[in-house]
Amino acid sequence: MLAGGRQPRAEQRENVMLQAQLADSRGSREARISDVSSRGLLGNMAQPPARGEFVTIHFQSREVAGQVRWVEGRRFGVRLGEKIDAHSLMDGRNAKRRVGKKPEPVRIEEDASLISFVTVYSVLGLTALSTAYLIVTYLIF
Numbered sequence: 001m002l003a004g005g006r007q008p009r010a011e012q013r014e015n016v017m018l019q020a021q022l023a024d025s026r027g028s029r030e031a032r033i034s035d036v037s038s039r040g041l042l043g044n045m046a047q048p049p050a051r052g053e054f055v056t057i058h059f060q061s062r063e064v065a066g067q068v069r070w071v072e073g074r075r076f077g078v079r080l081g082e083k084i085d086a087h088s089l090m091d092g093r094n095a096k097r098r099v100g101k102k103p104e105p106v107r108i109e110e111d112a113s114l115i116s117f118v119t120v121y122s123v124l125g126l127t128a129l130s131t132a133y134l135i136v137t138y139l140i141f
Helices: 086-091 108-112 114-140
Strands: 014-024 027-036 040-044 054-058 063-072 075-080
Touching: 014 086, 027 054, 027 086, 040 063
Parallel strands: none
Antiparallel strands: 014 027, 014 054, 027 040, 040 075, 054 063, 063 075
């Protein structure tokens, strides 16, 4: 463990100086990104988002989403929701994904709302119960 209670970094980080638009619950504003790895980034802005908040960061070539893990003054760290190619952000081009299709952008409103989460799973549960009822009824009669 390093001084200050921090753990050693497991992934290679790239020092960069990128301009981006950060969207959080307070809206969209400019941020500077100074450190990028495949699973996180270090940002700097006048009013950083709160710890635990879900954010979307729009770069020139793509957008990434994640959760703010720490805030110290103007600096903040974001754990990304998906693994990225750090060089693609610096080069201004999209890196090809290894498997599957391009991910859908994360909508902050949906991620941050417990009510929408409960509603979606309630509808799914009711649908499953209705389907089970119809199958059992069909098999009995």
